[in-house]
Amino acid sequence: DQQVKQNSPSLSVQEGRISILNCDYTNSMFDYFLWYKKYPAEGPTFLISISSIKDKNEDGRFTVFLNKSAKHLSLHIVPSQPGDSAVYFCAAIPTGNQFYFGTGTSLTVIP
């Protein structure tokens, strides 16, 4: 049972435009959410996180939005750069420190 879902397996965006990656979850007990970026042949690297008590967190070009009523999470990248091309995973944690990951969205930023 996939408790964290990323329904778009891939996304292509022009350089300089906004990339929006989406994530939906089913478990209302999740209280912390993270986004990871993964390049081929490397492990995922932490990108940005948000606590369930917030609805927005911003770090440079990256902003994560949380809509708890819709159980929806999104990552905005503005402006998108070719180096952002990677697979992005969202993850969620209930209490207990077990991560639940989505299936990933492959982002391609076209120069």
Place this chain on the structure above:
Amino acid sequence: EAGVTQSPTHLIKTRGQQATLRCSPISGHTSVYWYQQALGLGLQFLLWYDEGEERNRGNFPPRFSGRQFPNYSSELNVNALELEDSALYLCASSLWGTGSSYEQYFGPGTRLTVT
């Protein structure tokens, strides 16, 4: 500072054999997590070790097991290998018990192929 390391990079086994994968966490990190990433699937949580003890395990059969050593390194064992065990196995570490424990740092993974 050295990151999370995993060995071997690639591992080829035949069905029914046993596989052993190793992970060294970032210095000072006490928690080690194991994940399986099969083709087309996200990262599936396997096991979590902290201070030498198994804290939690995901929905995997008992033939997936592991341990954590006094130096916090960890080993994942997969017995009676099946073809569907072919996947990328990722290890991550974190510093449990602090505000940064939610951030896990991943190794490059071990690609296990079962033929």
